[in-house]
Amino acid sequence: MHIDREQLLEAYRQMRTIREFEERLHKEFTTGQIPGFVHLYAGEETSAVAVCQQLNNEDHIASTHRGHGHCIAKGCDVMGMMKEIYGRAEGLCAGKGGSMHIADLDKGMLGANGIVGGGGPLACGAALSSKVRGTDGVAVAFFGDGAFNQGTILESMNFASVNQLPVLFVLEDNGYAESTASAWSMGGHDPVARAAGFGIKGKKVDGHDYFAVYRAAKEAVDAMRSGLGPRFIAIEFTRYYGHFEGDATTYRPPGEVRDERTYLDALKFFRARVTGGEMLTVVELDAIDDEVKTLIDAAVDEAKAAEIPNIDQLTTDVYANYSL
Amino acid sequence: MSIKSFREALNEGMRDAMLEDPSVILLGEDIAGGLGAAGQQDAWGGVLGATHGLMTEFGRDRVFDTPISESAFIGAAAGAAATGLRPVAQLMFVDFFGVCGDQIINQMAKFRYMFGGKATTPVVVRTLYGAGTGAASQHSQCLYPIFTHIPGLKVVIPSSPYEAKGLMLQAIRDDDPVIFFEHKAMFNDKGEVPDEPYVIPFGQARTVREGRDVTIVAIGRMVGFASKAADALAQAGIECTIIDPRTTSPLDEKAILASVEQTGRLVVVDEASPRCGMAADISSIVAEYAFSALKAPIKRVMPPHSPVPFAPNLEQAYIPSVADIEIAVQAVMRKH
Numbered sequence: 001m002h003i004d005r006e007q008l009l010e011a012y013r014q015m016r017t018i019r020e021f022e023e024r025l026h027k028e029f030t031t032g033q034i035p036g037f038v039h040l041y042a043g044e045e046t047s048a049v050a051v052c053q054q055l056n057n058e059d060h061i062a063s064t065h066r067g068h069g070h071c072i073a074k075g076c077d078v079m080g081m082m083k084e085i086y087g088r089a090e091g092l093c094a095g096k097g098g099s100m101h102i103a104d105l106d107k108g109m110l111g112a113n114g115i116v117g118g119g120g121p122l123a124c125g126a127a128l129s130s131k132v133r134g135t136d137g138v139a140v141a142f143f144g145d146g147a148f149n150q151g152t153i154l155e156s157m158n159f160a161s162v163n164q165l166p167v168l169f170v171l172e173d174n175g176y177a178e179s180t181a182s183a184w185s186m187g188g189h190d191p192v193a194r195a196a197g198f199g200i201k202g203k204k205v206d207g208h209d210y211f212a213v214y215r216a217a218k219e220a221v222d223a224m225r226s227g228l229g230p231r232f233i234a235i236e237f238t239r240y241y242g243h244f245e246g247d248a249t250t251y252r253p254p255g256e257v258r259d260e261r262t263y264l265d266a267l268k269f270f271r272a273r274v275t276g277g278e279m280l281t282v283v284e285l286d287a288i289d290d291e292v293k294t295l296i297d298a299a300v301d302e303a304k305a306a307e308i309p310n311i312d313q314l315t316t317d318v319y320a321n322y323s324l
Numbered sequence: 325m326s327i328k329s330f331r332e333a334l335n336e337g338m339r340d341a342m343l344e345d346p347s348v349i350l351l352g353e354d355i356a357g358g359l360g361a362a363g364q365q366d367a368w369g370g371v372l373g374a375t376h377g378l379m380t381e382f383g384r385d386r387v388f389d390t391p392i393s394e395s396a397f398i399g400a401a402a403g404a405a406a407t408g409l410r411p412v413a414q415l416m417f418v419d420f421f422g423v424c425g426d427q428i429i430n431q432m433a434k435f436r437y438m439f440g441g442k443a444t445t446p447v448v449v450r451t452l453y454g455a456g457t458g459a460a461s462q463h464s465q466c467l468y469p470i471f472t473h474i475p476g477l478k479v480v481i482p483s484s485p486y487e488a489k490g491l492m493l494q495a496i497r498d499d500d501p502v503i504f505f506e507h508k509a510m511f512n513d514k515g516e517v518p519d520e521p522y523v524i525p526f527g528q529a530r531t532v533r534e535g536r537d538v539t540i541v542a543i544g545r546m547v548g549f550a551s552k553a554a555d556a557l558a559q560a561g562i563e564c565t566i567i568d569p570r571t572t573s574p575l576d577e578k579a580i581l582a583s584v585e586q587t588g589r590l591v592v593v594d595e596a597s598p599r600c601g602m603a604a605d606i607s608s609i610v611a612e613y614a615f616s617a618l619k620a621p622i623k624r625v626m627p628p629h630s631p632v633p634f635a636p637n638l639e640q641a642y643i644p645s646v647a648d649i650e651i652a653v654q655a656v657m658r659k660h
Contacts, residue, residue, distance in 0.1 A: 097440060105443055118430065121398070128403070129404040133347070163388075318437055320436060320498075
């Protein structure tokens with residue numbers, strides 16, 4: 001497996017951008033200026049980044065509640081995302097979607113999704129569309145361990161299998177479906193075997209290791225582009241925050257997140273690996289950290305200062321046309 | 325122009341759309357029939373035969389059977405629509421919406437709004453509805469009020485073979501998600517249907533007949549029932565206007581209000597359950613905007629608030645009848 005310098009730099013930039021974006025939202029949410037709910041992706045960066053590195057603009061992804069990372073990795077504009085989360089007119093969805101519905105179809109991003117498991121069928125549809133239109137596009141359904149028990153995901157796996165659709169099913173097992181442990185809720189406790197039951201080849205990978213996720217994603221997407229049908233990856237890691245901001249996370253054992261951050265943090269691992277292997281330098285990585293911090297500062301400042309939607313936008317875009 | 329059945333009219337509408345646009349695909353349970361089986365292919369053409377022959381003509385890549393997984397394939401139709409196709413998915417009976425409601429109500433209906441106007445989702449969900457075939461409680465509901473309630477969906481309910489073809493082609497060409505209701509007891513109904521493609525615009529009611537005394541607004545199969553009632557009432561000297569909205573979303577409120585302004589009397593005939601149904605909705609619109617024109621209280625003709633029963637006598641008692649409509653019209657005529 002070869003990953004060139006530019007890809008590594010880009011991977012690090014994206015993972016750092018996601019981390020910074022989420023850490024900053026965690027702080028800003030306490031100010032009360034962000035409406036609604038946010039579900040943070042910090043701790044899960046390898047999945048979005050290593051998977052989306054295998055994709056291009058012809059490819060589509062369907063995301064989850066915890067969608068900020070997927071958006072950033074699929075190329076959504078960070079400024080537009082932040083404005084959307086603040087409910088601003090210039091947000092990526094004109095302030096009508098918010099954190100749970102950020103989408104950018106031009107980038108192949110079919111939306112974060114407020115419904116657990118809602119994206120699986122949509123990814124199947126995008127893959128079906130690529131097949132009928134004769135592009136070599138593939139689709140990715142990201143979903144959590146909670147959604148892995150939803151009918152939509154299981155139906156989608158069967159649908160993709162029998163139609164041999166190029167759909168990559170990515171299980172992001174962060175240990176908790178809201179407050180319920182995946183160790184309890186996943187019958188059989190073997191996600192790869194569950195996928196195999198649908199005739200879908202899969203792999204379980206350590207989500208703290210960018211390189212392991214990259215390798216699994218590349219193998220899967222290469223196979224799908226060769227017409228070998230759907231694939232499955234189960235990625236295990238933890239989320240650094242609650243199900244939503246404001247979740248006291250009393251269901252988690254004390255010290256769990258602290259230990260993860262200390263011993264298993266994906267960005268720390270990445271830095272150690274690429275600098276130890278003399279692929280990238282500490283100076284290069286620190287420079288990216290600074291640039292990302294500046295970017296996120298600017299995004300928050302701009303979002304706070306941006307215009308709110310005009311009230312006449314309340315009833316626009318309900319229909320493409322509603323001729324009466 | 326020739327005489328065709330409701331079934332044939334639906335088939336022609338879909339065939340015309342497939343001929344004019346290669347991005348139109350059909351998917352659903354048994355819409356061709358026989359996939360993977362050793363016997364005949366294109367065996368069913370859908371449970372009532374509306375898509376028969378289309379797989380043979382257009383191939384399995386454009387007309388394909390799905391597993392019995394409504395969430396997966398209705399949702400896939402939504403995803404395919406948002407990414408360049410015009411899928412027509414068949415939800416075999418609308419009662420089954422219970423297993424895939426999320427993909428219709430929360431996904432396809434809301435993409436455009438949630439994504440700030442940047443998504444276009446030209447998907448049609450065809451579905452069978454209505455009582456009268458002994459299919460009992462889980463295969464006989466109307467449920468169009470539920471979809472009419474959801475912003476972002478358009479809801480189409482053809483009342484004749486002519487409407488079926490023209491509304492189908494419009495539904496497939498339309499850039500919004502459309503729920504297309506086909507009454508299962510109307511598939512053998514016959515009527516004049518042009519051979520060439522034509523569209524019927526949404527939100528434009530059809531005035532089926534004009535009369536000075538009473539406005540009857542009827543939906544779907546009830547339009548035919550209302551016409552029979554109006555024929556009988558005309559013998560007794562009562563002249564009815566019949567309005568067929570054709571689409572409940574968008575709803576042609578203007579046509580309904582204009583007619584009530586002229587007649588001063590309204591009877592709404594709706595096969596859907598009474599609570600929060602179309603009859604209630606249309607009555608409230610008229611009460612709000614044409615109250616001063618009313619010479620008599622509005623009458624609604626609806627089934628009782630019960631599931632659709634199985635026994636034929638109970639089912640017949642459930643469905644609004646021609647006689648029920650006549651009685652309602654006579655009742656509003658007695659008030660001055």
